[in-house]
Amino acid sequence: MKNFNKLAVLAALFSGLITSVQAQVTVKEAWARATVVQQKASGAFMQISSVKDAKLVEVRSPTAGIAEMHKMEMSDNIMKMRQVDSIDLPAGKTVELKPGGFHIMLMDLKNQIKDGDIVPLVLVxxxxxxxxETLEVKAIAKPLNQAAHH
Structure with a gap:
C-alpha cells in the first residue's frame, strides 16, 4: 500500500508539472473555414499567447494531408501568400492567426469541412x-460569411 501511495503522489506531482508546462502557451477562439463539396483547401485561425518567447514551428491535422503555416502580405499592390517556417510568439503578447495575415493552411482535405464540424489541430x-510543447486544439468550422463576424 505504501508503494501505491508513493506512486499516487508521484503521479499527482507529474500531472501538475505537465499542466504548468502546457500553460506556457494558450490558444483561444480557434476556428476553421467551412468548405464546399470538392474543395481541397481551407484555413484555420486562432489567437496564440505564450508566457515566454517561443515560436510555432509545426502544425498537423488528421483532417488534411498537408498542414502548413502561411502568411498573406501585400507586395507591389498584390496580395501574396507564402509558406513560413515558423511564427514568432513574443512573451506576453497575443499573436492572431487570421484571414489576410498569418494562418494555417489545410490542404488535400480528406473530407468536406461542414459548418459546426470540429477540426482537430496539433500545434508544436x-x-x-x-x-x-505540443498542443491539441479543436477548431470549430464556420461558414465563410460568418468568419468576418468572429
Missing part, C-alpha cells in the same frame, strides 16, 4: 531553449 511550439 518551440521555446528559446529548444524544448518543444
Amino acid at each position: 511550439v518551440e521555446g528559446k531553449d529548444k524544448k518543444r
Whole structure:
C-alpha cells in the first residue's frame, strides 16, 4: 500500500508539472473555414499567447494531408501568400492567426469541412531553449460569411 501511495503522489506531482508546462502557451477562439463539396483547401485561425518567447514551428491535422503555416502580405499592390517556417510568439503578447495575415493552411482535405464540424489541430511550439510543447486544439468550422463576424 505504501508503494501505491508513493506512486499516487508521484503521479499527482507529474500531472501538475505537465499542466504548468502546457500553460506556457494558450490558444483561444480557434476556428476553421467551412468548405464546399470538392474543395481541397481551407484555413484555420486562432489567437496564440505564450508566457515566454517561443515560436510555432509545426502544425498537423488528421483532417488534411498537408498542414502548413502561411502568411498573406501585400507586395507591389498584390496580395501574396507564402509558406513560413515558423511564427514568432513574443512573451506576453497575443499573436492572431487570421484571414489576410498569418494562418494555417489545410490542404488535400480528406473530407468536406461542414459548418459546426470540429477540426482537430496539433500545434508544436518551440521555446528559446529548444524544448518543444505540443498542443491539441479543436477548431470549430464556420461558414465563410460568418468568419468576418468572429
